[in-house]
Amino acid sequence: KSQINHNKHYSTPEEEEQRKLNFLNSLQIVEKHNELYKKGEKSYELGINLFSDLSADEYKAMFRMPDPTVRKPAPAPAFIANLTVAAPQSFDWRQQGKVTPIKNQGGCGSCWSFSVVGAIESLYAIKHSQNLDLSEEQMVDCMNSKCGGEWIYDGYKYVIANGLETESVYPYTAGSGKYNACKEQKSSPHTHISSYQSLGKGISEAHALATDAEIMAAVQNQPVSMMFNAAGSDFSGYKSGVLTHNDMGWTGSHAVIIVGWGT
Structure with missing residues (x-):
C-alpha cells in the first residue's frame, strides 16, 4: 500500500525485498513510538511516509x-x-x-x-x-x-x-x-x-x-x-x-x- 501511495518503483526483485525489510523496520519504530504517544509519554506522533522504505544510512545520506x-x-x-x-x-x-x-x-x-x-x-x-x-x-x-x-x-x-x-x-x-x-x-x-x-x-x-x-x-x-x-x-x-x-x-x-x- 505504501509503495502505491508514494509512487515507488523498484528496479529488481532484490531491491524490492530490501525495501520491504526497510519498511517493516520503519513500521516497527513507528508503532513502538506511537504506543508511548497514546499514553501521553511522547508529544509527537510518527507515521509512514515516502522515507519509510529507506535504510537509516540512505536517509542520512540525503543530508549533505x-x-x-x-x-x-x-x-x-x-x-x-x-x-x-x-x-x-x-x-x-x-x-x-x-x-x-x-x-x-x-x-x-x-x-x-x-x-x-x-x-x-x-x-x-x-x-x-x-x-x-x-x-x-x-x-x-x-x-x-x-x-x-x-x-x-x-x-x-x-x-x-x-x-x-x-x-x-x-x-x-x-x-x-x-x-x-x-x-x-x-x-x-x-x-x-x-x-x-x-x-x-x-x-x-x-x-x-x-x-x-x-x-x-x-x-x-x-x-x-x-x-x-x-x-x-x-x-x-x-x-x-x-x-x-x-x-x-x-x-x-x-x-x-x-x-x-x-x-
Whole structure:
C-alpha cells in the first residue's frame, strides 16, 4: 500500500525485498513510538511516509550540508534583538498568508537553496502583500557545491550579487540529483536583496548559537533560515505534534525556515 501511495518503483526483485525489510523496520519504530504517544509519554506522533522504505544510512545520506564543526569567519553583521519586549505565546506567519507552499527538493542536497529562497519569498510577501515563487534551481546550478550541500549564508551572498529569477523562468529540475549548466541572467533578475544578518555568534560551538528569545525576536520580523540535525528516525517519520529533543546535538544536517512558534 505504501509503495502505491508514494509512487515507488523498484528496479529488481532484490531491491524490492530490501525495501520491504526497510519498511517493516520503519513500521516497527513507528508503532513502538506511537504506543508511548497514546499514553501521553511522547508529544509527537510518527507515521509512514515516502522515507519509510529507506535504510537509516540512505536517509542520512540525503543530508549533505557542509561540516559545521569547521569554523568559518562571521558571515554577516549580527542581528541585535530587542529583548525588552516579551514575545507572544504563539506566532505563525502562515496564518497571515506570508509563507509560500511547501516544496520538495527530491534527491538533491539543495535544502540550503530552499531555505534561502523560502525566507526571501516570505519577506517579499510581507513587504508587498503578494506571494512570489522564486527559483531554487538557479542557485543549485550556479553555485559550486551543486547538489552537495552549501552554507546558507553563501546562498544569501549569491542572491545579493546575482539576484533570483522566478520559478517559471528557471524551474527546479534537480530533484533527481542532477543539475544543469548555470543559466543566470545577471542583467535582469526578478528579485534582489541588499543584505542579511546572522543570529548568534558562530556555528562551531554550542554556546555561540542564538537563544530562543533572539530567534523569536527575529522571526517576528520575517521567517528565518536555520540548520538543524534531521538525520534521525523521529524526524524522518514525523507526522504531527511538537517534536522535542534535547540530545540531537547542534550539528546541522538540514536547512529550513522558522515561520513561528507555539505549543
